[in-house]
Structures are given as structure tokens and as C-alpha cells.
Amino acid sequence: MSSAMQQLYQQVILDHSRQRSGYGELDQPQGESFQVNPTCGDECRVQVRLDGRRLGQLGWTGRGCSISQASLSIMHEMLEGESIDDAEELGELFRELMHARGKELEPQKQEQLEDLSAFTGVAQYPARIKCALLGWMALRDAIIQAQHG
Amino acid sequence: MSSAMQQLYQQVILDHSRQRSGYGELDQPQGESFQVNPTCGDECRVQVRLDGRRLGQLGWTGRGCSISQASLSIMHEMLEGESIDDAEELGELFRELMHARGKELEPQKQEQLEDLSAFTGVAQYPARIKCALLGWMALRDAIIQAQHG
Amino acid sequence: MTSVRDVAADFPLLGRTVRGGKRLVYLDTGATAQKPAAVLEAERRFNTESNAAVHRGAHQIAEEATEAYEAARAAVAQFVGADFAEIVWTKNATEALNLVAYGFLNATLGRGGAEAEQFRLAPGDEIVVTELEHHANLVPWQELAAKTGAVLRWIPVTDEGRLDPAGFEVIGERTRIVAFTHASNVTGAVTDVAPLVQRARSVGAYTVLDACQSAAHLPIDLHCLGVDFAAFSGHKMLAPTGVGALYGRAELLDAMPPVLTGGSMVEIVTMEETTFMPPPQRFEAGTQMVAQTVGMHAAVDYLSELGMDRMAAHEHRLTQLMLEGLAEIPEVRVLGPASAEDRLAVAAFDVEGVHPHDVGQVLDDDGIAVRVGHHCAQPVHRAFGVHASTRASAGIYTTEADVEAFLAGLRRVVQFFRGG
């Protein structure tokens, strides 16, 4: 494998795409969102239950490539139990990373991204950015729904 | 004027486009046909009355360029009173001339065309061939109508 | 800054000769413009380096093609004062205008759900057009009216070939659509858009602007103009044939049902039913004219670099020259305003007693390319009491020498057919 591919498919991405954290439906979601990537037909459904201003429970289902699955899995690992504000901040940061065309963000931001920093290489491939972001679009929607729905 | 234009606009054409022979409506046409050149919106209406197998009367109206008007005028001069068979033969010959790309036909045919041989140059200008032929399409239609209508 | 005299050198076709070695004087830009080398080169580069299906592949060339295609959209959007997602690629302006008409039809037939209800027409609703329209902005509305039971009404032209403001009163209570040209391809009259938009808005009607001539010759800002839809064609603005665009205000395109359907504009397709993507994709079914959009990108870059203001000023000067010269030939009647104000460098005219075909033929023999016929605008010709006309139309590459050659040629025409 070339170094470009090794940078893209870092071990943490491959691992998460196989061992998907948080995969499954919630019992009584307060908010949920279904998103499709029309280019490939990949889909995901993200469900949340709030606990005050926290993401009490976060679950997801769907199908997609290793990038999209790992992104959802890491999202679950990093955000379940965390505050909505933290979720929004992390989402913003991840979107920023995805539009950085493969460049790293400032060290402090990169640190804040934790495992998500493994996606730095994805941003070099315009067609894959949507894969990485699909779950995060769904999360944002699901939270809004849970808050106002 | 260049020689090309002098060849195109021969005196006989200019004369006929000004002094239009046969211009006007017939009293009781047995057949008539209305044709439009959609590129420019030019139109003509040709009317006939038969006298057995002869074109007893032939009249036409319409508007168009010098080429179309002269063609109709000469058609009237050459064919009124002549047999339908002669009209068809002359029409065929004229069509042949119009598709000869500016070359003369065999001398005997060229002679048969009489004044119509002045249109030889028209066939060099694809956009003008339709102008020259418009009246002849109308004549053919009008005769068919008179025979079967 | 390039002087206008240098501009013509950018257009390879203008260097050719016609009719046995005569210099070409191309005065048919109103029909279609010539293309600068930069446009042809951009297209060639795309075809030899980045040609691939857009929005579809995971491979590098497909990425490059997608980027080129969407960058072209961004450039064109900026050029006409629109947002990115408000520009839908079409093959020409005619398709763009039809797209709007069919959007209304499809909504009327129940497509597009609740959001699209705003576009439903009922029998007796009115569609207002003008007597000045190119057939492309007239016939689609006739057809829409015939299919929906709506009634077509129109604003007449003045003796000068401008929209008659007194006629704006046909826009009334039942008016649902007002479709009008920004600039006439026959009279050259530039429409004062504001009062029409205002009146249309006051009765809640949608406005559709035919910007085919204006986008090619004037700086335009669609957001400023405030119209709801607009259409223009690449080939009139130095871009390749085969590409044009529809502009639609974002929230209207959002609500409008698709017209052409197929690949690349769908989300989920089952045998039973289909959900559609948001605009602009929703209106771009199938493989698009990608190389041509890249050419259009280069064209608007070229125009922006020259400056649409400078271009308009240059053409204004040509308009004055043309109108002055034509006014000096007694047999000539110009179909359009006598003054160059608010007027494009287009002069359609009648030569007393000489048919336009004959005028055009003799000019052509001198190497002067003009257009003859009704220029796809029969009604305005009828309004002037003629059936057809000869039209000389200029572009950024037209020189004063071109206009003078044309005027001299025209005097010879008059001499030939009328003089002797």
C-alpha cells in the first residue's frame, strides 16, 4: 500500500469500521435523522436521547464505506454522555478539518479532535468528505429534533 | 457588383422580380397550395384551374426575395396553358438544376429551361435554393389538389 | 488593458476570409458570438486532461472534472450576480425558459407536493409576455397556457420598438407569471426592469427574465434586478455552443418539481417511486455538457477581465456609428429606437423595396455577415408592418472599420437593387 493510502486508512479508521461503537437503534429516541449520500446511496440514521443538556444516549445504524462507518463509530465514542455544546464544538472542528484539504489544523485543535484527527487525510479526497460528514449532519439534525420536536 | 452577384442576379431575374407575371388570385381555383419558408417567413400561394390535362389558369400571390418572386413569375410565363406533364417535367428539371451546386446541366436540358437557366447561379447558395423552389412545391401540390380534390 | 483594437486578434475565426479572399466582417453576433482562443483552449485542456463523469467517480480525473464543473458554476453565478445553487446548467436559454414553464406545468399536474403548490395554475390565471419577445420566451408560455387553461396576455411595443409602459396594466389580479426580455434581439431596446418587477410583485406574480442578449453585452446583477427566474446562453457570450443556464431564486428552485428526470438528480429510486436531490442537481438530469461549462467559465473570465463596462461602452459607440450611418440612407428604416441610449449594438432594418435575403446576399458577397429573416421574433416584425428584416449586430471584437464596411456595403446594395 502506498503511503497516501496508509495515511487515509489509518489503523484507527480500519478498526472502527469493523468494530462499530454505538451501532444499533435506541429504544425511545427523542430525536433522529436519516441522511443519504446520493452519489453512492449510502445512508445512516442517528438517534439521540437527551439528558438535560447532555447526549444521554446516541445510537446509529446504516451502511457505508469504512470512512463513514468509522466516523460514526468515533463520534459515538467521543460524544455519548457529553454535553450538546461539546458535540456542536467537536462537529464544527471536524467540519473545519474536512475542508482543510489534507492539512492539519493548529496543534491544539488537532489534539481536541483526538481519534478524529485520523481523518486528516480524507480531506484530500473531495469525494470522500461527504462520507466522513454524513453522520455528523445526521447528529446535528437529530439534536435539533430532540430539542424542539 | 462582383461577377458572382452578377451571375446570381441576372437581369432576367431582376426584371421578373419587379414585373411579376401571373401575380394575383384566380376567381375559382380548383387547386391551391400555400407554402412557407420557415427560415425567413416568406410565403406563397399558387392557384390553378385545369383545362383537361392542361393548366388552364395559373395565379400566385405571396412575398419573398427577388429569387422566389422571379421563379414564380417565370413559372407562370412558361407554364400557363401548357400540359400538366410539361409542368411536371419542367419542375423536375428545375429541381435538378437547383441541386447541381451551380453547375450547368447538359446543353439540351439547359435549353429546355429557357429563362429558368438564369437560376443556375442560385444553386451555389444553399440558403437560397429553398427560395427558388418554394413556388414549385406549391405548384405541384396545387395540381394534385385540382386533380383529386 | 488590452485596447479593443487588439481584442479581435483573440478570436481565431475572425482571421479567416470568405467569398474568395474577402476579409470577414462578422456582424451576426446577436445570433451567436465567436469564441476567443482562451475559451477553446480551456475546453481542449479539459478534454485532454480532466474529462470524466462528474459527481460520480472516486478517481482522480472524476474529482478534477467535478471541481472544474462546479467552479464554472461558481464563476457564472458570480458573473450574473447570483448564488452558486441558483444556477442550473442547460443546453441553451431556450431550454432554461422551457424548464420554468414545465416546472409550472408539473406543479399544476400535482408533482412536487405541497411546496410546489405555489406554482399551480388554474384556468383563467394569466401569463403576461410582451410583443418584443424572441419565440423562446413566447411559445413556451403559449404552450403552458394551452395545457393549463391559463390565458396569455401581452404588453405591446411602441413605434420605436420598446415596451409600452401604458401596456403594463395588463399585469393584474390574475397574473401569475410575467415573462419579458431584458434586451430585444431585434430592436436592441433594453428594458427598464424595475417597474415591471415592481408591478409583478404587487400582484404576486413571478417574473421570468430573458437575459440572453443582456448577459452577453451588459453588466448584469440578477439579485439587484430582483427577478425570480432568468435565462441565458453561453454561445452568445463567447462560450461554446451547447451550454446555457437558468437562474432561479433559491427558495423557488427549492420548491419547484424537476422537469427532466434521470441520473444524477435523484436520491432514492425504487421501481415505484423516486425522491429528488435539492437544486441545482434536481434540474440537471443525466450527463451534463461538462466541457462546455468549462469553456463558459473561461468566457466569463475573459469578459470580466476586459470588463463588461468597457465592453458596453465600446458597443455603445458602435451603436451610435451604426444608427448614424443608417439614418443617412433614405431607403433604410431601422426597426428600433433611433437613439443609442439603452440600446444594444443591434440594428435590424428594412430596405424599401429590397427583400432582406437579397440585402444579405449582396453584403455576404462583400464578406459582410449579417442575418436576414425574422430573427425568431415574428410578432415584433409584424408590429413594424414587415415580415422580415436584415440585422447587423456587433460584439466586443467588432471594430469601427467593420461598421464602416457594413455601411458602405449597404449603400452598394441600395444602389444595385434600386439605383440602376
Added chain:
Amino acid sequence: MTSVRDVAADFPLLGRTVRGGKRLVYLDTGATAQKPAAVLEAERRFNTESNAAVHRGAHQIAEEATEAYEAARAAVAQFVGADFAEIVWTKNATEALNLVAYGFLNATLGRGGAEAEQFRLAPGDEIVVTELEHHANLVPWQELAAKTGAVLRWIPVTDEGRLDPAGFEVIGERTRIVAFTHASNVTGAVTDVAPLVQRARSVGAYTVLDACQSAAHLPIDLHCLGVDFAAFSGHKMLAPTGVGALYGRAELLDAMPPVLTGGSMVEIVTMEETTFMPPPQRFEAGTQMVAQTVGMHAAVDYLSELGMDRMAAHEHRLTQLMLEGLAEIPEVRVLGPASAEDRLAVAAFDVEGVHPHDVGQVLDDDGIAVRVGHHCAQPVHRAFGVHASTRASAGIYTTEADVEAFLAGLRRVVQFFRGG
């Protein structure tokens, strides 16, 4: 005769490298084909010598443009076994298929007079498609059905991805239209057209053939096939983007009302109503993709010179190689017939446990361009129980070395994602 090994040299883009200097192995011809220099040169020559509005001007360049445009029509007609006036230019195959669907809709809404009555649909009439269709030959019929009250039915596919002859019985008394693909862009299956046409005829239904893939890869003769309408795209057959064609049997085009309306397709236009020209002009509203039709002319000349038979034989050999190679990788399941008979050089496949995006990405990194996704054919993917696939598709310029590079790359993909 050029050997196939030399053919690739005719295609400038194939000489480029990707992803840091890797040789490009272009296996996405099913999406869009690369263009030979001869096509690009024909287009360039037109643009620098003969660009003008067609059917409109009296000047020399307009004459040349018109001749080039109509000569292209004649060449394409001959190439697909049709008569001159049976070929209508469109921007792509999708537009061509929509044109037919809207022709039926407009007739149903009363347009086109008595002649067009034959195209009127009534609620309960049936439109038959197949599960194999590209969205371009499915969604327009769903839309037509929804607007007219007609019912959509379909022929299912077999486990091999061919049309199931047992399913032909959905074509019955009420069937008015049978729309089906000549060759699938997913399974590669080539349809045996005769029995379908026969059955459709026996119930008086019109046939619409999606010849998008077949016209690009097989010799085809539409008169022989006996279909009523057919659609194909230039960009799949070595021609530029932005041009395609609709074929319609002469007497059907004659009777069908227009769809897009505007300039160059009318006879007499008054403010109240319009009469239309005969086909093909009736269906070609506005300024057409003239330069692209000239490119398409060069493309069919190029193909004819190579010989469609030889091209098909070459591609057949590639199909065999591809299918044999794929069969040797246990994790790979081909979505389509296992044998190369009656099958295009298109292999869509599933790699167990590896998503197509990931397959394509790693191949791309090796310079191998394939397509991933549903290839605008979701239903047939669903029939195979998958959501998406990876697709390698070959063209006349594809070499055996390309296929081998692809197979080797695919083995590395499997190794990377499944092996370690």
C-alpha cells in the same frame, strides 16, 4: 488497419499520469468515454473556421455551419441504421428519453391535434419498464405515469442480471409503452430485442430502446431492430459531452407534438398561436450544440473506420479476461452474467465486506479509475441484494495490460482490507 494496441495513442488524455506519476488505467468508459484527437480537432476546426448560427443566416459561415450540422445528422443516422429525419439532436440520452415521455404527456394534454391522439394515455393504461434500467429510462416513465394516471409495471431480472423472459407477460392488453435497455450499464447484459418488440407490437404498444451503451459498443441497426424510439449519448461514443440523439420512426416523429419550444422549430408565430415545423426541426428548439454535433460526426467516422465489429470483438476478449480474473478472487461476486456471451465489457462487482468506495479509492491510488456507487441503477442493485458496487468498464482503447493491472490492483485491495 490500426491494431488495437495503437488505438490508445489516438486518445490524448490516456497519456496522462495520476496520483503522483502513475500510469492512468481508465476503466470508467461506461460512465463516459475519452475522445480521440480527431474528434477534438474536428470541433476545434469548426470553432475556428465555421462557427455560426445554423438554418438562419444568408452568409457563407452560416452556410458552412448548417452544412456541417446536417452532415453530422446524416452520418449519425447512417451509423445507427436510421433515416436522416429520424434523428433529433439532444444534449444527452436522458433528454432524448424525457422527450419521448413529454411527447406522450403533451399529446395526453391535448396538444398536437388529431395526429397525436395515438399518443394519448388514459388512467389505467400501462407503461412497462424493466428492473435493469438506468434511472434515465425509469424515472421519466414514473413521472409520466404519475401525471397521466397510467400504471407502471416492470420486467424483473434473473439472478444473472438479464431480463427474465417469463416476465415479458406483464406486457398485455393495456400496455401502451415498453421501455427497455439494449444493454445494461451494470450487468453488461445485452437484451435480445426481437421478442420484446414482437410482444409489444402484438399488443399495439410503442417500444423505446435505451441504446446508450449499445450504440457505443456494438454495431446497431435501429431499422432492423424495429423499435419505435431509441436514445443514445455522444459522450459514451467518443464524442464530446453535450450532444446526444433521439431516434424516432419517421411517421411517429411526424405525429408527435413538440416538447421544448422556441426558435428554429416554428413556422408561423402570432401572439395567439404557433405552427410547428416538421421533424427533426420540430424537436430542436433554440440554438443547438452545433460544434458538438460536428465532434460526434468525427466520432462515428472514427468508429466506423475502426469497425464496430472489430471493436466489439476486442471488447469481447477483454470481457472474457475480466470475468476470468474476477472469478479467481473468492471474495468477489460479479453482478451480471458469468459468461462473456451477449455481454458488454462492463463488470460491476461486490467485494465481500469491503465497501465499493474503499475498493475504488485504493484502485485509484494505483492509477486505476473505476466507478463506485449505484451507477444510476438502484433497482438492479437492490435485486442483487446490494446497495452499491464497484464497476470496471472498458472501451476500444482499453488493453489487456489495463485489465491485468486492474485485476492485480483488486487483489491488493482484498489483501489490504481483508487479509491483514
